[in-house]
Amino acid sequence: MMENIQIALSIVLMFFLLVSLHEWGHYYFARRAGILVREFAIGFGPKLFSIKRGETRYTLRLLPIGGFVRMAGEDPELVEVQPGQTLAVRVKDDQVTRLYLDRLDERSGVMRGEVKALDLEKDLYIALDVDGDIERYSLHPQALIIARGRETQIAPLDRQFGHKPVRKRALAIVAGPVMNFLLAFVLFATFLLIQGVPLENSSKVFISKVLPDTPAEQSGLTDGDWVKSVNGEPVGGDVDKFVAQINASKGKTMNWVVDRDGTDVPLTVTPDATTGKIGIYPAGEMRSPTAVETIQYAGNSMVEMTKIIFDSFRKLIFGEFKLDDLGGPVKTTQVSIEIAREGIDQLTLWAAMLSLYLGIFNLLPIPALDGSRLLFLGIEAIRGRPIDPNRESMVHLVGFAMLMLLMIVVTYNDIVGLVTN
Numbered sequence: 001m002m003e004n005i006q007i008a009l010s011i012v013l014m015f016f017l018l019v020s021l022h023e024w025g026h027y028y029f030a031r032r033a034g035i036l037v038r039e040f041a042i043g044f045g046p047k048l049f050s051i052k053r054g055e056t057r058y059t060l061r062l063l064p065i066g067g068f069v070r071m072a073g074e075d076p077e078l079v080e081v082q083p084g085q086t087l088a089v090r091v092k093d094d095q096v097t098r099l100y101l102d103r104l105d106e107r108s109g110v111m112r113g114e115v116k117a118l119d120l121e122k123d124l125y126i127a128l129d130v131d132g133d134i135e136r137y138s139l140h141p142q143a144l145i146i147a148r149g150r151e152t153q154i155a156p157l158d159r160q161f162g163h164k165p166v167r168k169r170a171l172a173i174v175a176g177p178v179m180n181f182l183l184a185f186v187l188f189a190t191f192l193l194i195q196g197v198p199l200e201n202s203s204k205v206f207i208s209k210v211l212p213d214t215p216a217e218q219s220g221l222t223d224g225d226w227v228k229s230v231n232g233e234p235v236g237g238d239v240d241k242f243v244a245q246i247n248a249s250k251g252k253t254m255n256w257v258v259d260r261d262g263t264d265v266p267l268t269v270t271p272d273a274t275t276g277k278i279g280i281y282p283a284g285e286m287r288s289p290t291a292v293e294t295i296q297y298a299g300n301s302m303v304e305m306t307k308i309i310f311d312s313f314r315k316l317i318f319g320e321f322k323l324d325d326l327g328g329p330v331k332t333t334q335v336s337i338e339i340a341r342e343g344i345d346q347l348t349l350w351a352a353m354l355s356l357y358l359g360i361f362n363l364l365p366i367p368a369l370d371g372s373r374l375l376f377l378g379i380e381a382i383r384g385r386p387i388d389p390n391r392e393s394m395v396h397l398v399g400f401a402m403l404m405l406l407m408i409v410v411t412y413n414d415i416v417g418l419v420t421n
Helices: 002-032 166-195 215-219 239-247 291-317 329-340 344-362 370-383 389-420
Strands: 037-053 056-071 086-092 095-100 111-119 125-130 133-147 150-153 205-210 226-230 254-260 263-269 280-284
Touching: 002 037, 002 056, 002 166, 002 329, 002 344, 086 133, 111 133, 166 291, 166 344, 166 370, 205 215, 215 263, 226 239, 239 280, 291 344, 329 344, 329 389, 370 389
Parallel strands: 095 133
Antiparallel strands: 037 056, 086 095, 086 111, 111 125, 125 133, 133 150, 205 226, 205 280, 226 254, 254 263
16 A cells, blocks of 8 residues: 555656646746746646735646646736726725726725726726716736636736747747756656666676566565576576576576575576566666766667657657557556556656657647747747737647547547456
């Protein structure tokens, strides 16, 4: 039970780290550009937890399939105030700090009137007809609109996403994937630091990890055992030879002698009759990597994994994948659980791969993803003027709906596969 709890917490922490760091990249550079960030959300769908700090509301949502940072002006605002509308305002130091759109009779210490004119973005003022007299007030740049129990801060033009220079908007968008690339690099490096590198001319073979519910576990092997001999033949430090001996003994009982805490322990091990595997990670003597080796390994791992990811995209485009080969959140979680059981080192490596994939996938020019937004910004830079925000929002909305539909299909396929197996 404790192991299952530990695995669950590790996976939750992994997904939280991958998503939150990605969104933090958007959030940080949007704030640096002076953009009003309305919401920082982990997950989609109904809110589970919400807290507001400063100008931003931080939310945890039901569906753990991503996250988002909602910036003012990136999409059409949902709350509007129109001339002719009756509302109430709260005035402090000759500036309107709050505008109430409903439950006006329940408000105390406010001024009620009909809106004659207003500007919530540029000149920041509101003119009210109060008992036949026209009163004009300036609006505080952080004034709040309260409607249906929700507070929405006004967004002057200089705080809106669409009114910032293209380079600042592009930086706020690309920062999310970049954070995933940086995290992947750090995690690949961390994996090598945990794992170590083989010692040249190693004279011993150790069992670094015994997997649960395998022939190795059933035989009594434990992590850290030093394998001294197999079938009476000394193993030495040749890991490849040791693995070849196991693979050549499918379904056959092998007599091992392992050194455990200085004591020779005889064991009988029978590899699986079909695969020839016993469920271990063998390794020679290890040493700590140098700083140069760590950096080289992390860089090379990112290059090799990037090639594999793009090859997967190619196969997907040309129909070399079946639906059963695709996986959604359920399958990803299932694989993560299996990997987490193999140890923190393997989970670290898996998290590095996922982070790299998340960064690359988000840069694809698919509507609703970061790559699509960057594409629109590139077109704007070339044309010298932006595309109609409403049309762009519609493209992203349709793209998001298509992604959610695909997510539903692969999730259904995951669940059917899980139940069938």
